[in-house]
Amino acid sequence: MSIQILGIFGSMRQESSNRGLVKLAQKLAPTDVTFTVHGDIGALPFYNEDLEDPSRTPAVVQQWRELVRQADALFIAAPEYNFGPTAVLKNAIDWASRPMGQHVLSGKVISLISSSGGTGGAHMIEQLSGILGLLGNTVITEPNGQIAKGAARIASDGSTTDPSIEALVRERLQALIATVQSTRQ
Ligand SMILES: Cc1cc2nc3c(=O)[nH]c(=O)nc-3n(C[C@H](O)[C@H](O)[C@H](O)COP(=O)(O)O)c2cc1C
Numbered sequence: 642m643s644i645q646i647l648g649i650f651g652s653m654r655q656e657s658s659n660r661g662l663v664k665l666a667q668k669l670a671p672t673d674v675t676f677t678v679h680g681d682i683g684a685l686p687f688y689n690e691d692l693e694d695p696s697r698t699p700a701v702v703q704q705w706r707e708l709v710r711q712a713d714a715l716f717i718a719a720p721e722y723n724f725g726p727t728a729v730l731k732n733a734i735d736w737a738s739r740p741m742g743q744h745v746l747s748g749k750v751i752s753l754i755s756s757s758g759g760t761g762g763a764h765m766i767e768q769l770s771g772i773l774g775l776l777g778n779t780v781i782t783e784p785n786g787q788i789a790k791g792a793a794r795i796a797s798d799g800s801t802t803d804p805s806i807e808a809l810v811r812e813r814l815q816a817l818i819a820t821v822q823s824t825r826q
Pocket residue numbers: 652653654656657658659660719720721722723724725756757758759760761762790791792
């Protein structure tokens with residue numbers, strides 16, 4: 642059975658380097674893996690529990706949940722904002738984590754990396770890996786995925802001037818695929 646990976650970037654910026662990291666992962670993914678990039682988690686409304694009434698759940702939320710449900714693994718690249726995850730990414734996680742007890746964001750293998758400012762996203766990675774782990778996922782944070790001042794070296798189309806960044810993304814993909822395969826045995 643082929644492996645389905647969903648790529649998610651946690652920045653709405655047009656020239657986002659984290660969008661570039663996800664595009665690079667899609668480009669480097671082996672041909673027997675289906676790697677889909679989610680185009681815009683910024684299109685999701687702010688989480689509102691009133692909208693859990695099925696007659697009121699927006700189509701964009703249903704589509705987001707279905708994409709997550711279909712994926713074996715998530716490849717997330719996101720910046721750190723004020724020592725934590727960006728609001729747009731946390732909002733997307735909140736939507737995927739409900740309804741409680743039957744939500745789609747559990748049992749996934751998730752790779753987390755960050756192109757950020759000076760910290761390289763260390764705080765964000767620590768917080769988000771805790772959150773995603775508590776939701777019941779296996780989170781991969783090795784080899785170290787903290788890329789300090791990454792926007793200077795990663796374009797939003799996935800091109801990079803730094804071979805170590807391509808090597809990191811390649812290693813993470815391998816780890817993600819190997820972990821999914823090991824959970825299927
Ligand atoms: C509101 C805001 C807060 C930020 N806080 C941090 C931070 O706490 N640590 C850090 O390393 N970079 C911080 N940055 C810098 C971003 O992580 C950095 O610009 C990153 O490259 C943006 O990702 P992108 O290229 O995908 O848009 C912050 C940027 C903004 C706009």
